Every structure is written in C-alpha cells, then in structure tokens.
Amino acid sequence: MNSRETYLLLMSAILAALISINLDFTAYTSPNSILSMLTCRNPISRRHHRHHDFIPKVNICDDFPPDIPPPETNTTVTLCVDHNGCCNFTKVQSAVDAVTDFNQKRTVIWINKGIYYEKVMIPRTKTNITFQGQGLDSTAIVWNDTANSAHGTFFSASVTIYGPNFIAKNISFMNVAPMPKPGDVGAQAVAIRVGGDQAAFWGCGFFGAQDTLHDDRGRHYFKECFIQGSIDFIFGDGLSLYENCQLISIASPVAPGLKTINGAVTAHGRVTADENTGFAFVNCMIGGTGRIWLGRAWRPYSRVIYAYTTMTDIIAPEGWNDFNDPTRDQTIFYGEYKCSGSGANVTLRAPYVKKLNDTEAAPFLTTSFIEGLQWLQPFSS
Ligand SMILES: *[C@@H]1O[C@H](CO)[C@@H](O)[C@H](O)[C@H]1NC(C)=O
Ligand SMILES: *[C@@H]1O[C@H](CO)[C@@H](O)[C@H](O)[C@H]1NC(C)=O
Ligand SMILES: *[C@@H]1O[C@H](CO)[C@@H](O)[C@H](O)[C@H]1NC(C)=O
Ligand SMILES: *[C@@H]1O[C@H](CO)[C@@H](O)[C@H](O)[C@H]1NC(C)=O
Ligand SMILES: *[C@@H]1O[C@H](CO)[C@@H](O)[C@H](O)[C@H]1NC(C)=O
Ligand SMILES: *[C@@H]1O[C@H](CO)[C@@H](O)[C@H](O)[C@H]1NC(C)=O
Ligand SMILES: *[C@@H]1O[C@H](CO)[C@@H](O)[C@H](O)[C@H]1NC(C)=O
Numbered sequence: 001m002n003s004r005e006t007y008l009l010l011m012s013a014i015l016a017a018l019i020s021i022n023l024d025f026t027a028y029t030s031p032n033s034i035l036s037m038l039t040c041r042n043p044i045s046r047r048h049h050r051h052h053d054f055i056p057k058v059n060i061c062d063d064f065p066p067d068i069p070p071p072e073t074n075t076t077v078t079l080c081v082d083h084n085g086c087c088n089f090t091k092v093q094s095a096v097d098a099v100t101d102f103n104q105k106r107t108v109i110w111i112n113k114g115i116y117y118e119k120v121m122i123p124r125t126k127t128n129i130t131f132q133g134q135g136l137d138s139t140a141i142v143w144n145d146t147a148n149s150a151h152g153t154f155f156s157a158s159v160t161i162y163g164p165n166f167i168a169k170n171i172s173f174m175n176v177a178p179m180p181k182p183g184d185v186g187a188q189a190v191a192i193r194v195g196g197d198q199a200a201f202w203g204c205g206f207f208g209a210q211d212t213l214h215d216d217r218g219r220h221y222f223k224e225c226f227i228q229g230s231i232d233f234i235f236g237d238g239l240s241l242y243e244n245c246q247l248i249s250i251a252s253p254v255a256p257g258l259k260t261i262n263g264a265v266t267a268h269g270r271v272t273a274d275e276n277t278g279f280a281f282v283n284c285m286i287g288g289t290g291r292i293w294l295g296r297a298w299r300p301y302s303r304v305i306y307a308y309t310t311m312t313d314i315i316a317p318e319g320w321n322d323f324n325d326p327t328r329d330q331t332i333f334y335g336e337y338k339c340s341g342s343g344a345n346v347t348l349r350a351p352y353v354k355k356l357n358d359t360e361a362a363p364f365l366t367t368s369f370i371e372g373l374q375w376l377q378p379f380s381s
Helices: 003-020 023-028 031-041 045-050 092-097 324-328 358-364
Strands: 076-079 105-109 112-118 120-122 129-132 138-141 159-161 168-171 172-175 192-194 199-202 205-209 219-223 228-231 234-236 239-243 248-252 261-270 276-282 285-288 290-296 303-307 331-337
Touching: 076 092, 092 105, 092 120, 138 199, 248 261, 261 276, 261 303, 290 303, 290 331, 303 358, 331 358
Parallel strands: 076 105, 105 129, 112 138, 120 159, 129 168, 138 172, 159 192, 168 199, 172 205, 199 219, 205 228, 219 239, 228 248, 234 261, 239 276, 248 285, 261 290, 276 303, 303 331
Antiparallel strands: none
C-alpha cells in the first residue's frame, strides 16, 4: 500500500469513527433527510409519540445536555456550538465572532460532538477563548486547504489562532487535503496555526500530513495530545513544551536496508541566538511509519530537545538534519536526554547532537521552560 492509500485509509477510519459516534453528522448538508431517517429508526420516540398523532416525530435535540450553556459568571461566559442547531450556534466561527473584543473574562466555546467542516480564525482581538470539545475522537474542526489553494503554507491552516490566552480541550484539528506525493509542490496542508501567545492544549488531536501543526510564535503548552503527520509535522518558531504526547508519523514505509528519509517530526524556526524559542518534548512517544528525522534545521538557530521519550526504529540512526547546510551545525541546538526505544540509540547520531547531562537538560523539563508560572492555568480551571 502506498503512503497516499495509507493516509486516506487512516483519514477515512478516523472520519468513520467520528461519524459512527455521531449519527447526525450529515445533518449539515440535509437536515430533513437525516431527520426522517432518525424518525424511522428511533423506536423509542415512535412509541413515545404514538398516542399523540400518527406522524412519528423526534426532537433531534432530545439528548442535548440541559445544563449547556451554563449561565455567565464573574469570570466565565459560555457559548455553545452544535451543528444540529440545539444551542446558540451551528458554526464554531459564528461563536468566535460573537466573543467580545479584548474580553478579560474567559469565553468557553462548548462544541458538541461532530465534525465542523469550516475554516476557523481567531483574530488578535479575541482574547481568552477556550474551545471545549467532547473528546479528540468526537469533536473535530476540519478543512482541506493546501499551500496551493490558500496561496501559502501559512494560510492553509484549518484553524488559525492569533488571539492570546487560547485554550483547547478534548478536540481535534484536521486538515484532510490529499497527502502529498513525492515531488509534489505546494501540498503542505496545516491543521492549526498557533500564532497567539500563552496557548494551552489538553487532550487534543492534530491530524494532517506535511506541516500539520504550525507552532508559529508565542509560549505554548501541549499535554496528552495526539499529533499526526509526515514531513516537518511540528514546525514554527514557538517556545513550546509538549508533555505526554503521541507523535505519529504517516510517512510511507521504507523497506529495511534502504536509507531513504521521508519525513521529520520537527522543523523548528529559531532565527537568531537571542530568541528564547524552542520545542521541548518530555515523556512523549514517537511511532508510526516511514524513516524520519527527529528534526531538521529550518532556520539557523533551530532548537529542539527530547527527554524521557520513547522512539521506535522509524528514527534514522543519525537522528537529525542540518538542512544540508553545515554552517548551521555551530548554531543549532539539538539535544536528547534519557530517551528509550530502538530509535533512541545515539551511537550513530550526527556530530552536533548534544547528549544532555542532568544540568543541561533541567531547563527544558518543566513548565518553567515556557514561563508557565506567569500564565499557564491548571487543567481544571
Ligand atoms: C461575583 O459577583 C458577585 C455579585 O456581583 C459578588 O457577590 C461575588 O463576590 C463575586 N465573586 C467573585 C469570585 O468575584
Ligand atoms: C446562548 O444560549 C443561552 C441559553 O439559551 C442564552 O441564555 C444566551 O443568551 C445565548 N447566548 C448568545 C450569545 O446567543
Ligand atoms: C485575558 O487575556 C489577557 C491578555 O490577552 C491576559 O492578560 C489575562 O490574564 C486574560 N484573562 C484570563 C481570565 O485568562
Ligand atoms: C476540498 O474539498 C472539497 C470538497 O471535497 C473540494 O471540492 C476541494 O477541491 C478540496 N480542496 C482542496 C484544496 O483539495
Ligand atoms: C477530556 O476527555 C477525557 C477522556 O475522554 C475525560 O476524561 C476528561 O474529563 C475530558 N476533560 C475535559 C475537560 O473535557
Ligand atoms: C546502538 O547502535 C550501535 C551502532 O549501530 C550498536 O552497535 C549498538 O549495539 C546499539 N545499542 C543498542 C543498545 O542497541
Ligand atoms: C554537564 O555538562 C556541562 C557542560 O555542558 C558541564 O559543565 C557540567 O559539569 C556537566 N554536569 C554534570 C552534572 O555532569
């Protein structure tokens, strides 16, 4: 099976899973047909209504949680999105548009299970927004722009976050554009661009192929997230900590013995020595298919470390790549610390790779790396 097929299979499996848990998915194209389908299928509601009239009826919103949205409090406003129209909004973007500019209160946008097929933008004026989904396999925002269709990789994101203090919980961000074939130009397809400072993602999914997660700029935190891609699938100039995340490559399988490289987990974009940016991965897991690098030096001062991370043999023995520019060997910072698995054998690593000792690793291991004390709220807040 080639990589494109693998990818499409994966995507359709994910979509099928999402659809099966959410029968009403097609309602956004044809509300009436799904309604009649449900009416015929639902024996309970037929029984329920039999005594009242002969036309079977069902209220599509019967199962909708009665306490959503909760009333406004001193600190929080909740807006609700449901694609069946059971609450305030049917589109995520409409809810975002309704948020008061520069709000100091947190606006929780509660998003019901389902696939929201739309391109979403949170502008700089919309501060303190939370996207609360119902599980990374239940709620997804999906679009399919590519660098070609959007006139640039940076504009291809299904979801773009510029507003500061953004939080996402239990939701997936997907770009379902076709996986690039070897040699394709302009097929980069970003699932999310995180360009606002102080963003936190808890239990979120990021699905795409080339350039899935644009960790663009600002301080960001990712906890227990699932991140899927092929080439440079976490890229940008963010200052970010990833804890307990799964990083899954969908690059094409490479036959044993072949030295082909067909992907990279990261392409960090630190430009100068005085930037404090970098990606730190702690207690993560790297798996999937292909033969890939841990990172490549998209910009001269690219900075990435992996600690306590398990890696399968999809990681090539040299581990990293200087973007074929040896002048970058002096300025990039690529480190590994207490990793495990067959991909973590550092014997044949590129010479510039740092095998960090305790002292050198310490600054990257906790939320102080992203100055979390200044801004990162606990999950439950
Ligand atoms: C919230 O507002 C109410 C009424 O304005 C006030 O009594 C209460 O102390 C406030 N609570 C907090 C946590 O600020
Ligand atoms: C959302 O729905 C709730 C409950 O119906 C209502 O109280 C609230 O005003 C609505 N908010 C908006 C912005 O429409
Ligand atoms: C709202 O955002 C501003 C800056 O954008 C930040 O200073 C403030 O702490 C945030 N408030 C909350 C409640 O998160
Ligand atoms: C996105 O999907 C739509 C509907 O299938 C299709 O018409 C469109 O061409 C796709 N866009 C890209 C860039 O692939
Ligand atoms: C997120 O999902 C997990 C598992 O699906 C659940 O245990 C947790 O309570 C959810 N949390 C939030 C804030 O949605
Ligand atoms: C690490 O790789 C080297 C070189 O391929 C090999 O000799 C060594 O046995 C490996 N170590 C482990 C623990 O697999
Ligand atoms: C760690 O390495 C640094 C050099 O980068 C060295 O100065 C320091 O003594 C080492 N610390 C330990 C605990 O080995």
